[in-house]
Amino acid sequence: MMKMNNKTLLIVLVALAAVWGIYKIIDSKRGERTFKKDVISIDTGDIHTILLYPKANGHQEIKLAKTSSDEWQLSFDGKNMEADLSSVNQVITNLLSIKPFRLAAKKKDKWTKYEVTDSLGTRVKALNKSGEVIADLYVGKFSVKQRQAPQGMQFQQNNNITGISYIRMNGEDEVYASEGFLTMAFNQEAKSFRNKLVTKFNKDDITSIVLSYPADSGFSINKVDSIWMIDSKPIDEKLLTGYLNGLSNITNNSFDDNFQETASPVYVVTINGNNMPPISIKAYAGLSENELILHSSQNPKAYFKTDKKGIFNKIFIPRSKLVPNEEVLEM
DSSP states (O other): OHHHHHHHHHHHHHHHHHHHHHHHHHHHHHHHHHOOSOSOOOOGGGOOEEEEEOGGGTTOOEEEEEOTTSOEEEEETTEEEEBOHHHHHHHHHHHHTOOEEEEEESSGGGTTTTTOSTTTSEEEEEEOTTSOEEEEEEEEEEEEEEOOOOTTOOOOTTTTEEEEEEEEETTOOOEEEEESOHHHHHSOOGGGGBOOEEEEOOGGGEEEEEEEOGGGOOEEEEEETTEEEETTEEOOHHHHHHHHHHHSEEEOOOBOTTOOOOSOOSEEEEEEETTSOOEEEEEEEOSSSSOEEEEETTSTTOOEEEOSSTHHHHHSOOGGGTSTTSOOOOO
């Protein structure tokens, strides 16, 4: 009887082990079907239009579209503006870099937790040249984690931090965790994607700068036989280099889309050089005493708000900044 019981017990154990093994195989295959390593399977060349609905922008549509001349145009709030190419490339790079490493949730009741609903997340859509949707997802909650360095190694400062963003493909229930700062890349205001350029040039190419100010207080800077001069007077090259360093790469994200040129500019700077067309930067009077509106020939479709501090001081310097010991009439 004891032998029979042992035999029966052995059969039961074998049967249970077989059932458990079959369950694990089925569960594994179900997991493989649920988890997608490649949720975005498109190439850069496939993308013709990007539609963003950022939470930071009240979920208003931001449209980035490639033009017939292969430039990118930003459309928002009924207006068309020139897009910043580096910002567009960053959006595309982040979109194509989405590689989930973990399934965070399988059901709809977890959407709010991971902020991948219409009201909590940022929707991102990509369309091809024919207008077909080739990617459609929600980017939601963002967190930061510290990476573990391999044994015997140390990360450099700030290199041991990585971001985790949670995403959901439109029309699907599953929520995935993906490495990267996706939320920060997509959840931005419309102006973040605009062309913010005021000036950009190689300072070594410059041969002259003409500064026109009120009350004939302007002056000209000329390079004569490798020597910089103001009105035939040599100037300190270190002072000029400091000016050119600040002038050669300026951006501004304070736009004025309602400004109309109804009067002459108050200040004008014209930059001339080799291998480049002349660059003109104009400053017009604004609505208040301290407000000025900047316009650059390098970004002709944009007008920027400023005052007589910051950017203005980088562009429209007084003569005394370059000839400090000379008595001159200030602007």
